[in-house]
Amino acid sequence: MFPLRSELPMHRARLVPLLLLVGALLGAPVAGSASSGMVVSQVYAGGGNSGATFANDFVELFNRGTTSIDLGSWSIQYASATGTSWQPTPLAGSVPAGGYYLVQLASAAAIGGPLPSPDATGTTNLANTGGKIALVRSTNALTCGGAVGSCSADPLVADLIGYGSATDYEGSGAAGALSNTTVASRASDGCTDTDANASDFSSASPTPRNSATTTAPCTGGPPPPSGGVSAGAGVDVDIQSALSIALERQNISFGNANSGESPAAISERVTVSSNDAAGYGLSVHRSAFAPADLPLGMTATAPAGAQIGPQLAGGAKVAIPIAPASDVLIGTSSARSATGGDVWPTNVSFTAPLPVVPPGHYTATITYTAIGR
Amino acid sequence: MIASVVRVPTLGLVLLLASASAGASSTPAPPVALTASPSHLNLAGAGRATVRLTNAGTSNVVVDVTRAGFALDLRGRPKIVAASGQQRSAARWLSFRPRVVALKPHASAGVAVTARPPPHAEPGDHDALLLMTSRRQLEVGVAARMRLGVVVVVRTPGTVVRRLVLLGLRVSRAQRARHTLELELGNHGNVTETLARGRVAVSLERGGRRLARLTAGPSLLRPGTRGVLVLPLRRALVGPVVARVDLGFEGGRVRRVYRLRL
Numbered sequence: 156m157f158p159l160r161s162e163l164p165m166h167r168a169r170l171v172p173l174l175l176l177v178g179a180l181l182g183a184p185v186a187g188s189a190s191s192g193m194v195v196s197q198v199y200a201g202g203g204n205s206g207a208t209f210a211n212d213f214v215e216l217f218n219r220g221t222t223s224i225d226l227g228s229w230s231i232q233y234a235s236a237t238g239t240s241w242q243p244t245p246l247a248g249s250v251p252a253g254g255y256y257l258v259q260l261a262s263a264a265a266i267g268g269p270l271p272s273p274d275a276t277g278t279t280n281l282a283n284t285g286g287k288i289a290l291v292r293s294t295n296a297l298t299c300g301g302a303v304g305s306c307s308a309d310p311l312v313a314d315l316i317g318y319g320s321a322t323d324y325e326g327s328g329a330a331g332a333l334s335n336t337t338v339a340s341r342a343s344d345g346c347t348d349t350d351a352n353a354s355d356f357s358s359a360s361p362t363p364r365n366s367a368t369t370t371a372p373c374t375g376g377p378p379p380p381s382g383g384v385s386a387g388a389g390v391d392v393d394i395q396s397a398l399s400i401a402l403e404r405q406n407i408s409f410g411n412a413n414s415g416e417s418p419a420a421i422s423e424r425v426t427v428s429s430n431d432a433a434g435y436g437l438s439v440h441r442s443a444f445a446p447a448d449l450p451l452g453m454t455a456t457a458p459a460g461a462q463i464g465p466q467l468a469g470g471a472k473v474a475i476p477i478a479p480a481s482d483v484l485i486g487t488s489s490a491r492s493a494t495g496g497d498v499w500p501t502n503v504s505f506t507a508p509l510p511v512v513p514p515g516h517y518t519a520t521i522t523y524t525a526i527g528r
Numbered sequence: 529m530i531a532s533v534v535r536v537p538t539l540g541l542v543l544l545l546a547s548a549s550a551g552a553s554s555t556p557a558p559p560v561a562l563t564a565s566p567s568h569l570n571l572a573g574a575g576r577a578t579v580r581l582t583n584a585g586t587s588n589v590v591v592d593v594t595r596a597g598f599a600l601d602l603r604g605r606p607k608i609v610a611a612s613g614q615q616r617s618a619a620r621w622l623s624f625r626p627r628v629v630a631l632k633p634h635a636s637a638g639v640a641v642t643a644r645p646p647p648h649a650e651p652g653d654h655d656a657l658l659l660m661t662s663r664r665q666l667e668v669g670v671a672a673r674m675r676l677g678v679v680v681v682v683r684t685p686g687t688v689v690r691r692l693v694l695l696g697l698r699v700s701r702a703q704r705a706r707h708t709l710e711l712e713l714g715n716h717g718n719v720t721e722t723l724a725r726g727r728v729a730v731s732l733e734r735g736g737r738r739l740a741r742l743t744a745g746p747s748l749l750r751p752g753t754r755g756v757l758v759l760p761l762r763r764a765l766v767g768p769v770v771a772r773v774d775l776g777f778e779g780g781r782v783r784r785v786y787r788l789r790l
Contacts (some may be wrong), residue, residue: 295776298726298743309724396568399560399584400674408669423672426558431567433746436606441670451670464605487605489745503670518671520664526598526606526657526677527567528748 192220192279192482193250194314195231195288195346200281201335201362203263208336208361210267212260212281214288215255215363218250219373225249230294231258231277236285236320241297244277253372257365271365283333285319297324307350310432316352326351331358339363346373398435398527399428399496407503409523414511420504425485425523428496433528434489437499438464438482441475444519451475451519452506453483458497461488474506475521482524489528491521545588547690560585560662560674568679569658578638579678581660583631590663591629593639595619598657598679602712602756608657608677615752618654618682618724629660643682651686652718652751655679667710690779691717695754697771697786698728707790709742709759711773715749721777723747731772732788739765761767765790 201207216230218224226246234241245512250256257272261280281288287300290313297312299305300323304314306390307325317324318339319332330339330352340359341347347355403424412418429435441451454476464484465474473483488497503521563737583589586624597609597617611619624641627690631637641658659724664671695712709730715721726746742759749755768789 187605293778295778295781298729298776299786305726309726311724395566397563397565397679399561399563400676401558401585402672402674403558405587405664405672406669407558407672424563428563429567432532433748435567438606438608473697484605518669520671520673522661522673522675524608524659524675524677526608527564527679528604528606 182348192218192222192252193224193226193229193290194219194341194345194348195290195316196255196341197338197361197363198281198288198318198333199338199363200286201267201337202261202281202282202335203266204283204335205266206335207263207267209270209363211262211270212279213273213361213363214258214260214268215345216246216250216256216257216258216290217341218252218254218291219346219348220284221252221372223249223251223254226299227255228293230291232289232291232297233260233279233281234287234289234297234300235282236287236317237301237322238287239298240281241300242273242277242288243291243294243296244279245294246275248266248274248366251370253370254366255364255368255370257363272367276364278308281333283319283335285317285321285329285332287315287317287321287323290314311525314348316356316451318352318356324352325355326353328353330356333358336360343373344371346371371509394430396431396527397429398431398525399426400523400525401426401496402523412509417505417507417508423501423503423521425499425501426496427488427499427525428492429488429525430491431525431527432491434461434491435528436487436526437485437526438478438479438526439475439485439501439521440482440524441521443477443517444517446515446517447512448477449509449512449517449519450506451503451521453501453503455499455501457486458488458493460490460500461486461497461499472504472506475503478522485523485527548577550747554676558585559587560589562591562660562662562674562676564608564631564660564676564678567679569641569681571641571680571682573683573685574642574644575682576640576642578640578659579658580636580638581629581631581676582636583633586633586755588633590632591631592663593624593627593629594659594661595622595624596657596659596677598655598677598750600750600753601753602754603758604755605678606677608659614655616650616652616750618643618645618658618677618680618780619648619656621654622656622658622680635775641680643680645682645684649684650718651684652684652688653720654684655750659747681702683719686718688719689717690721690777692721692749692775692777692779692782693780694773694775694784697773697788699788700758706761706764709771709788710759711744711757711759712754713749713775714754714759715751717779719777719781720748721747723775725778728757728759729774730788731774732765732769733772734767734769739769741783761790 196217
């Protein structure tokens with residue numbers, strides 16, 4: 156496989172996604188989409204049905220961030236409760252901080268009132284009993300959704316709501332099913348986003364808002380409880396990708412040895428940490444021994460979830476190449492590191508008995524290289 | 529030139545170091561551990577960015593900063609190549625300061641990276657590597673040292689061309705293991721294409737009935753290169769099949785039908 160690398164080296168996120176990232180680093184399961192300021196704030200699927208409040212289905216979006224967001228290459232997409240075939244509706248224009256954006260969708264019949272002037276229109280027919288709506292930074296149809304967390308793993312998915320009997324959603328459960336007179340409505344007029352559909356959304360009467368609606372920035376926090384005083388503060392943080400390498404020892408000494416002997420292998424565990432889902436590659440080379448070269452080699456095994464390099468597969472011992480020859484690939488990882496880093500056990504030894512060389516002190520340098528992808 | 533030392537690692541480093549220490553509770557901290565953040569840089573044309581280097585170990589370390597070319601092999605494994613060793617190398621456009629960084633334990637320092645593409649550089653993405661290598665500490669035995677490679681992508685201005693092509697689909701028959709399908713792609717555009725998990729799907733059919741649907745993991749293909757996606761078969765299938773390949777990417781969608789014998 157060739158690796159995925161984020162297009163953005165730096166990701167602006169709110170505090171909750173930061174906590175989720177910490178959780179991910181600690182191995183906690185998380186189903187949450189890459190956070191952005193833009194979220195789905197209302198979903199209505201009863202358009203034109205018997206007794207419907209409105210004649211069309213709609214999806215309302217909200218910018219809960221602090222800067223305007225350009226939706227020029229974005230789409231909203233719908234898949235059925237259990238499906239993985241998505242129907243994109245392209246979006247256009249930009250949404251200011253605290254602004255709403257209304258996407259009008261299919262109508263079953265001329266039953267119910269007209270929506271406010273939509274900002275985008277599509278022909279997708281939403282189901283009341285269950286479905287999935289994704290806000291995507293692309294107009295290409297998704298293929299995820301068969302399992303919980305599958306769509307959230309796609310970095311192009313800015314937000315996801317699974318409702319009713321949906322097979323994919325954010326958090327530990329889907330939002331409730333819809334009806335001809337109720338919507339799934341994000342709490343606090345769209346400001347609440349804890350990446351948990353079941354608690355972020357609740358059933359409410361439909362109140363579609365479009366770009367003409369007065370903006371409602373989220374910086375004010377919830378209203379104070381009666382008899383008390385409270386204040387809200389927006390919190391955000393920039394999380395950078397990082398790559399780390401650590402060695403078990405700085406010096407590998409084989410002690411005293413004679414020509415014809417094969418000194419015992421010495422362990423050198425290499426720990427690599429990466430918080431980038433694209434992973435990394437780990438390789439090795441060495442300098443020639445001075446005053447004369449000796450046949451240095453190694454074996455290695457891969458940590459769980461990583462792939463051993465082809466030359467080292469099956470426990471094979473390989474000669475460590477001498478620069479400027481290309482490195483030997485120890486292995487690759489295509490995911491974030493495990494908690495505490497990925498530990499690559501390597502054993503440094505000789506590929507043949509020590510040759511007949513003049514007595515003396517022989518030294519070389521072995522270099523382990525980690526490259527982010 | 530030796531960099532000045534500061535003691536405030538960025539949040540990314542804090543998270544990574546916290547992660548590392550969590551797993552090392554039963555073992556002492558390593559003598560030297562290096563962290564670079566960010567782990568890759570994207571620069572739009574002539575641009576400048578900083579890579580922060582941190583010594584998370586218990587010993588002082590001196591780090592040499594150099595540049596090199598970067599490539600991926602057919603299966604996406606990273607390779608260090610000569611600065612002029614590939615068509616779209618940006619290595620010669622990069623300058624950086626300082627070239628030597630001395631770090632006390634738990635200290636960090638910034639390496640400023642500047643890209644200066646030539647005026648008539650081909651539009652699109654160009655790659656390079658910033659290499660940071662610890663110096664050997666002792667003149668005895670076999671010294672072990674560490675090197676971190678930060679991938680730098682420079683996108684030069686001009687028309688962005690996105691074009692992925694399917695070059696072939698074949699069956700790889702491994703002894704005592706399930707067959708795998710190998711899908712070869714070519715990036716004929718001028719920017720790196722990222723394929724999120726599930727963007728490449730292969731449906732295997734016989735007599736109009738779907739036998740299996742295989743999807744590829746996340747992948748990345750640099751401009752002007754080829755790559756092979758490996759799609760393992762999760763159950764034993766034999767005989768002739770029709771393979772329908774569906775590839776979705778930012779530049780569009782490519783579909784193609786192959787006939788295979790498993």
